[in-house]
Amino acid sequence: MLIVLHLLLFLLIALISQNITMNFVTEFVLLGFPGQKKNFFFSLILVIYLLTLLGNGAIVCAVKWERRLHTPMYILLGNFAFLEIWYVSSTVPNMLANILSETKTISFTGCFLQFYFFFSLGTTECFFLSVMAYDRYLAICRPLHYPSIMTGKFCVILVIICWVGGFLCYPVPIALISQLPFCGPNIIDHIVCDPGPLFALACIRAPSTELICYTFNSMIIFGPFLSILGSYTLVLRAVLRVPSGAGRTKAFSTCGSHLMVVSLFYGTLMVMYVSPSSGNPAGMQKIVTLIYSAVTPLLNPLIYSLRNKDMKDALKKVLGLKVNQT
Numbered sequence: 629m630l631i632v633l634h635l636l637l638f639l640l641i642a643l644i645s646q647n648i649t650m651n652f653v654t655e656f657v658l659l660g661f662p663g664q665k666k667n668f669f670f671s672l673i674l675v676i677y678l679l680t681l682l683g684n685g686a687i688v689c690a691v692k693w694e695r696r697l698h699t700p701m702y703i704l705l706g707n708f709a710f711l712e713i714w715y716v717s718s719t720v721p722n723m724l725a726n727i728l729s730e731t732k733t734i735s736f737t738g739c740f741l742q743f744y745f746f747f748s749l750g751t752t753e754c755f756f757l758s759v760m761a762y763d764r765y766l767a768i769c770r771p772l773h774y775p776s777i778m779t780g781k782f783c784v785i786l787v788i789i790c791w792v793g794g795f796l797c798y799p800v801p802i803a804l805i806s807q808l809p810f811c812g813p814n815i816i817d818h819i820v821c822d823p824g825p826l827f828a829l830a831c832i833r834a835p836s837t838e839l840i841c842y843t844f845n846s847m848i849i850f851g852p853f854l855s856i857l858g859s860y861t862l863v864l865r866a867v868l869r870v871p872s873g874a875g876r877t878k879a880f881s882t883c884g885s886h887l888m889v890v891s892l893f894y895g896t897l898m899v900m901y902v903s904p905s906s907g908n909p910a911g912m913q914k915i916v917t918l919i920y921s922a923v924t925p926l927l928n929p930l931i932y933s934l935r936n937k938d939m940k941d942a943l944k945k946v947l948g949l950k951v952n953q954t
Contacts, residue, residue: 653810653829655733659817660726661914670727676922677720683929684709690942697942700783701763705932705939707787708756712925715749718742719820719921726819739821740806744798746820746921750897751848752794757890758852759786761859764883769866797848801841808834817910819917845901853894860887885931892927896920
């Protein structure tokens with residue numbers, strides 16, 4: 629798997645670098661946040677980033693070290709937390725450096741590599757959310773068959789599909805956009821390298837490429853989203869049939885944290901990428917991007933751990949806190 633990803637990355641860099649010689653633009657300027665507020669945004673984003681690393685890192689350690697959590701649900705959650713660490717790290721360090729920089733430049737290759745990793749990791753997150761919804765569907769709707777279906781081997785296969793599938797999705801859109809001619813200006817009024825501003829900077833209009841990319845984005849977003857919606861529709865129907873009020877409450881509590889993550893993540897994604905002509909102001913695009921690129925990864929460990937007793941106990945052990953036995 630790593631060999632395939634390394635080969636894919638090498639080919640992508642070679643393809644992007646090939647187009648630099650055909651362009652007048654060799655670097656872009658990411659304007660980021662307003663200069664008069666840079667100290668506020670730097671402090672805010674730095675605190676969010678450090679807390680995200682701490683929270684998701686604690687979940688990864690808890691799943692690895694606590695034997696009670698060596699089950700498919702927690703293995704998926706551990707991989708999801710590990711993914712969030714890389715997802716937030718694909719953009720936030722550059723945001724922080726950009727805020728302090730006077731030039732605010734990013735190289736042509738660096739811009740498209742950030743684009744690739746950010747969107748590939750985001751796609752992987754969509755896949756993981758879908759697989760985690762499927763896991764909850766099996767656990768609640770088919771509890772007797774759950775151990776025979778969601779085996780350790782099958783869980784590992786699903787994890788591999790999520791990781792590899794996420795990184796195999798975006799080479800084609802990035803190859804299409806990177807081959808567009810960029811002859812100036814080179815100023816991107818955003819905090820990350822995003823397809824919308826890149827299309828706006830191209831010397832010629834490329835409606836077919838824009839349509840392909842936005843259609844592709846919509847498929848990536850709505851495919852897993854509809855899968856999640858279908859899984860939780862079946863879960864809701866099964867839960868409503870449970871005669872015990874306590875049983876319904878426990879089932880809703882188990883799925884509630886997942887639905888909170890899905891709502892926050894997909895809500896912001898749809899605002900940004902579903903409509904190619906959404907026309908969102910630059911300031912709004914920056915705030916929405918900051919939410920799904922930095923705030924959501926911060927909230928995920930809080931949402932999952934605060935609503936799950938086993939995870940809370942495991943995190944207390946990891947953090948060296950006393951666990952009350954009940």
